[in-house]
Amino acid sequence: MKILVCISHVPDTTSKINFTNGDAEFDTNGVQFVINPNDEFGLTRAIWFQEQQGANVTVVNVGGPDTEPTLRKALAIGANEAIRVNAAPKDGFFVATQLAEVIKAGNYDLIIAGKESLDYNGGMVPGMLAAILGYNFVNSCTELKVDGTSATASREIDGGKEIVSTTLPLIIGGQKGLVEEKDLKIPNMRGIMTARTKALTVLEPVNAEVTTKAVKFEKPAAKSAVKLISPDNLDELINLLHNEAKVI
Amino acid sequence: MSILIYAESSSEGKFKKVAFELASYAKKVAESLNTTVTAITVNNTNAAELSKYGVDKVLKVSNDKLKNFTAKAYADIIKQAADKENVKLVLLSSTTDSLYMAPLVAVGLNASFASNVVGLPVSMSPFQVKRTAFSNKAYVISELETEVKVLSLAKNSYGLVENASTLTEEDFAPTLNDGDFSVKVESVEKASGKVTIADAEVVVSGGRGLKGPENWGMLEDLASVLGAATACSKPVSDLGWRPHSEHVGQTGKPVATNLYIAVGISGAIQHIAGISSSKVKVVINSDPEAPFFKVADYGIVGDAFDIVPRLTEKLREFKANS
Numbered sequence: 065m066k067i068l069v070c071i072s073h074v075p076d077t078t079s080k081i082n083f084t085n086g087d088a089e090f091d092t093n094g095v096q097f098v099i100n101p102n103d104e105f106g107l108t109r110a111i112w113f114q115e116q117q118g119a120n121v122t123v124v125n126v127g128g129p130d131t132e133p134t135l136r137k138a139l140a141i142g143a144n145e146a147i148r149v150n151a152a153p154k155d156g157f158f159v160a161t162q163l164a165e166v167i168k169a170g171n172y173d174l175i176i177a178g179k180e181s182l183d184y185n186g187g188m189v190p191g192m193l194a195a196i197l198g199y200n201f202v203n204s205c206t207e208l209k210v211d212g213t214s215a216t217a218s219r220e221i222d223g224g225k226e227i228v229s230t231t232l233p234l235i236i237g238g239q240k241g242l243v244e245e246k247d248l249k250i251p252n253m254r255g256i257m258t259a260r261t262k263a264l265t266v267l268e269p270v271n272a273e274v275t276t277k278a279v280k281f282e283k284p285a286a287k288s289a290v291k292l293i294s295p296d297n298l299d300e301l302i303n304l305l306h307n308e309a310k311v312i
Numbered sequence: 313m314s315i316l317i318y319a320e321s322s323s324e325g326k327f328k329k330v331a332f333e334l335a336s337y338a339k340k341v342a343e344s345l346n347t348t349v350t351a352i353t354v355n356n357t358n359a360a361e362l363s364k365y366g367v368d369k370v371l372k373v374s375n376d377k378l379k380n381f382t383a384k385a386y387a388d389i390i391k392q393a394a395d396k397e398n399v400k401l402v403l404l405s406s407t408t409d410s411l412y413m414a415p416l417v418a419v420g421l422n423a424s425f426a427s428n429v430v431g432l433p434v435s436m437s438p439f440q441v442k443r444t445a446f447s448n449k450a451y452v453i454s455e456l457e458t459e460v461k462v463l464s465l466a467k468n469s470y471g472l473v474e475n476a477s478t479l480t481e482e483d484f485a486p487t488l489n490d491g492d493f494s495v496k497v498e499s500v501e502k503a504s505g506k507v508t509i510a511d512a513e514v515v516v517s518g519g520r521g522l523k524g525p526e527n528w529g530m531l532e533d534l535a536s537v538l539g540a541a542t543a544c545s546k547p548v549s550d551l552g553w554r555p556h557s558e559h560v561g562q563t564g565k566p567v568a569t570n571l572y573i574a575v576g577i578s579g580a581i582q583h584i585a586g587i588s589s590s591k592v593k594v595v596i597n598s599d600p601e602a603p604f605f606k607v608a609d610y611g612i613v614g615d616a617f618d619i620v621p622r623l624t625e626k627l628r629e630f631k632a633n634s
């Protein structure tokens with residue numbers, strides 16, 4: 065089985081978010097970048113398939129040279145090889161179009177992406193990829209098993225979960241649950257050393273339409289200070305929630 | 313050139329509240345574009361209710377094969393409806409199902425797509441919307457540059473606006489093919505009778521400050537008095553005190569309720585990112601320095617084990633008298 069894991073390179077979850085150039089661009093100054101958490105669950109599941117079922121795992125990112133440390137980290141975690149499509153990820157459709165080319169050329173059986181990336185939160189790359197390629201697609205996937213060309217997956221639904229069956233080639237929008245938190249891998253020294261010798265291929269992008277454009281960024285308005293209520297005066301809280309906030 | 317909305321139903325065939333919110337929003341957008349609102353429903357038995365929120369026409373699909381949500385089939389139906397009605401703007405809500413199919417709908421229609429839209433378009437020409445990004449730490453004004461556009465509206469970002477209309481009901485039988493069902497639903501596990509985080513108006517959430525799973529009874533009592541869903545912080549689900557489905561935050565479920573009550577939760581940046589679209593936030597925490605107090609509307613500094621049971625009793629009295 066050939067697996068492709070799509071890796072998005074995003075600000076660490078503790079990052080303060082600021083903008084520059086007249087609020088038209090995200091300010092990467094001082095920001096630490098990581099593998100998108102949803103993708104990390106997918107990558108770890110892919111490595112499980114590698115260890116248990118002999119799968120070959122390629123990781124791919126659409127981004128500039130600055131994303132290579134993130135791909136190297138994925139190699140250190142255990143991916144066999146990496147591909148970087150050398151283009152700024154202009155929007156979800158652009159990225160999906162680039163990934164579709166990589167998938168067509170590499171004949172992957174299973175493609176695991178994150179259900180959304182924690183920077184633009186578009187939530188569209190895996191679905192668009194599935195639609196472009198006409199592959200089967202399971203989003204918000206919390207469990208995945210593959211047997212030959214058949215796959216069984218759990219999908220999170222509002223208020224529960226759903227078990228679905230389908231066939232490869234398959235695209236997954238992954239998230240927490242694909243593996244347990246405690247099974248996420250931290251690269252060890254040996255992994256980091258071998259990652260340096262693994263192939264990281266740089267491909268040039270294909271022409272693709274850009275359908276959306278980020279025009280300007282804004283930060284949420286500052287909040288007014290919290291109203292503190294004494295633990296001995298819970299009636300006051302109820303009064304405020306009822307009469308002021310009008311939520312009960 | 314009408315606007316098409318997908319008015320989502322529950323498995324019982326009733327509209328979800330988000331369907332009415334979406335209709336309210338669509339009506340307002342339609343007014344400024346001088347056009348009408350068409351809705352599409354699947355196996356819904358109360359389509360007439362849409363007339364309360366300004367919908368002009370409803371295309372009703374009934375088909376037993378569509379009993380379970382199947383993203384590809386539903387996306388296919390919406391595409392066919394959009395083509396038939398010559399629609400240039402398709403509006404979806406932000407439920408798990410709608411977000412699943414939205415990118416499929418967009419590609420099918422050669423459309424651009426924006427998710428997490430939080431308000432009316434900022435401009436109609438060029439077409440620009442405001443959406444959340446960076447896990448609610450910022451907003452971005454996004455311009456959609458294709459002729460056909462798909463938006464998904466963030467829950468509770470517009471609200472319900474009643475607007476009576478004359479509704480034309482029409483049966484619609486789209487063509488479905490086997491490929492639409494290539495991901496087959498084998499079983500659905502859903503807690504019945506429990507308020508879900510996605511649908512709840514109020515969410516009561518507990519953190520590591522509650523010390524252990526045996527102490528969740530008092531949170532469940534509080535939730536039941538308020539008709540609320542229960543949720544938890546990430547470590548609580550990682551420790552196995554509560555199921556993963558209750559984990560809220562940046563890497564868990566988003567919460568956009570009217571009222572979010574956090575008990576024994578410190579308010580780490582990743583937790584806040586996921587719940588900050590909730591309208592009113594209350595924190596109960598013994599540590600006055602807990603970061604949650606910086607983002608809350610109302611706060612009580614004190615011991616949850618003392619406060620929560622007393623608050624529950626007082627709310628019970630309040631509910632009984634109101």
Ligand SMILES: Cc1cc2nc3c(=O)[nH]c(=O)nc-3n(C[C@H](O)[C@H](O)[C@H](O)COP(=O)(O)OP(=O)(O)OC[C@H]3O[C@@H](n4cnc5c(N)ncnc54)[C@H](O)[C@@H]3O)c2cc1C
Pocket residue numbers: 077101518519520521522544545546547548559560561562563564575576577578579580581582583586596597598599602614615616617
């Ligand atoms: C990549 C990444 C992603 C993450 N994603 C998420 C996420 O999605 N959601 C999330 O929640 N976290 C997330 N986290 C974890 C986050 O950083 C915090 O560790 C977590 O939110 C803390 O949970 P807590 O508030 O329950 O526990 P703690 O931080 O331990 O806080 C417990 C609080 O309880 C209070 N307390 C103790 N006893 C009492 C009492 N008797 N009465 C009242 N209060 C009391 C304490 O004062 C304290 O403030 C993520 C972390 C990382 C690194």
